[in-house]
Amino acid sequence: MIPTTDICDANEDKIAAGTLRVVAPIFKSWGKSTQFMGQAHTLKVFEDNSLVRSALEKDGRGKVLVVDGGGSTRCALVGGNLGLLADKNNWAGIVVYGCVRDTLELNSCQVGIRALAAHPMKSQKRGVGHENIDVALDFTVVRPGDWVYVDEDGVLISDTNLI
Numbered sequence: 001m002i003p004t005t006d007i008c009d010a011n012e013d014k015i016a017a018g019t020l021r022v023v024a025p026i027f028k029s030w031g032k033s034t035q036f037m038g039q040a041h042t043l044k045v046f047e048d049n050s051l052v053r054s055a056l057e058k059d060g061r062g063k064v065l066v067v068d069g070g071g072s073t074r075c076a077l078v079g080g081n082l083g084l085l086a087d088k089n090n091w092a093g094i095v096v097y098g099c100v101r102d103t104l105e106l107n108s109c110q111v112g113i114r115a116l117a118a119h120p121m122k123s124q125k126r127g128v129g130h131e132n133i134d135v136a137l138d139f140t141v142v143r144p145g146d147w148v149y150v151d152e153d154g155v156l157i158s159d160t161n162l163i
Helices: 004-010 012-017 050-056 080-088 103-107
Strands: 020-022 028-030 036-044 063-068 076-078 093-100 112-118 135-137 140-142 147-151 154-158
Touching (some): 004 012, 004 020, 012 020, 036 050, 036 135, 063 135, 063 147, 076 112, 080 103, 093 135
Parallel strands (some): 036 063, 063 093, 093 112
Antiparallel strands (some): 020 154, 028 112, 036 147, 135 140
């Protein structure tokens, strides 16, 4: 993968136009993959990870699960079992605007994961949320099918594939 810094340098016009967006540097890293990219599969949930599980049960080849958890730091939306499920179903990565748990287990997974923080409490299981809609990572909009590029330097969202 091309480093996010190089993507930014080569696409200043797209950043100015808003078709390439740089996400605020608010995420911490888990999982073995420190670099990943793919098309966004989006979820909007709040303190309920039922849709996260159902999404990760599907084939994720070439996809990044982008979860708008409303920035909640009151519970975790992804844990060790979901990390293993993401590995099993070939997800390129997961970006959570919320928390994760079971961090030692997540760090043994191949999938790359970004989230705001770790939290020991599990989420609710009510089946509430929305799939494949526009979501937000802090103040950055992510649409279903956008391209997500993640490495040690940050998270980028692009309307088109830049690689």
